[in-house]
Amino acid sequence: MAELPSIPSSSLISITEVTVADESIAEFLNLAALIFQQIGISPGVLFRTFQKDGNIFRTLTVWSNQEDMKQFRNNGRHAQAMENEMQHLSHTRYLSFSGEVNVPDWDNVVQKLDSAYSQPQENESETNT
Numbered sequence: 871m872a873e874l875p876s877i878p879s880s881s882l883i884s885i886t887e888v889t890v891a892d893e894s895i896a897e898f899l900n901l902a903a904l905i906f907q908q909i910g911i912s913p914g915v916l917f918r919t920f921q922k923d924g925n926i927f928r929t930l931t932v933w934s935n936q937e938d939m940k941q942f943r944n945n946g947r948h949a950q951a952m953e954n955e956m957q958h959l960s961h962t963r964y965l966s967f968s969g970e971v972n973v974p975d976w977d978n979v980v981q982k983l984d985s986a987y988s989q990p991q992e993n994e995s996e997t998n999t
Contacts, residue, residue, distance in 0.1 A: 874972055874973040874974070874975060875917060875972070875973055876971055876972055877916060877917065877932050877970065877971065877972065877973060878971075879968065879969055879970065879971050880935075880968060881916060881932050881933060881934065881935075881968060881970070882932070882933040882934075882935060882936050882938075882939050882966055882967075882968050883930065883931070883932050883933075883966065883967055883968065883970055883973070883974065884929075884930070884931045884932075884933065884939050884964070884965075884966045885928065885929070885930050885963075885964060885965045885966070885979050885982065885983060886928065886929045886962075886963075886964045887926060887927070887928045887961075887962070887963045887964070887983055888926070888927050888928075888959045888961065888962050888963075889925055889926050889927075889959065889960045889961035889962075890925050890926075890927060890958055890959060890960070891925070891958055891959075891960055892925060894958035895925060897958065898927070898955070898958060901947065901951055901955060902920070902927065904947045905947050905948050905951060906918065906920060906929075908942065908946045908947050908948060909929075909931055909942060912938065912941070912942040913938055913941070914933050914934040914935060914937075914938025914939070914941075914942075915931060915932070915933055915934075915938070915942070916932040916933065916934060917930075917931065917932035917973055918930070918931045918932075919931075919973075921976055926961075928976070928979065928980075930973070930974070930976075930979055932973060936966070939966065963983050963986075963987055965982060965983055965986045967982070
């Protein structure tokens with residue numbers, strides 16, 4: 871496995887995990903490709919990667935700051951997908967955090983999501999942005 875890059879500890883790491891219905895995977899992959907292109911040209915993105923595990927899809931992005939991530943999230947294809955494509959998803963988890971000096975590997979990503987979503991519901995607003 872290639873070594874993951876170092877990042878400034880002030881960077882915002884954003885993780886998204888979605889489970890897509892089998893009959894919607896092809897459509898989702900087309901949309902995901904467009905969104906991944908959008909990420910690549912978005913101001914403030916420092917790193918991006920994508921993982922497919924069966925019908926579970928994960929993105930990991932690193933941003934200079936929260937404002938740049940929110941600007942991406944709330945505009946373009948991503949905003950359209952959030953508004954129109956949620957019915958194709960049977961499961962969604964997301965988490966944003968900072969303080970890391972290296973991009974986490976996928977095992978660490980899943981552990982962080984599992985840990986965040988095993989917390990009581992009232993803590994979700996504290997860990998998810």
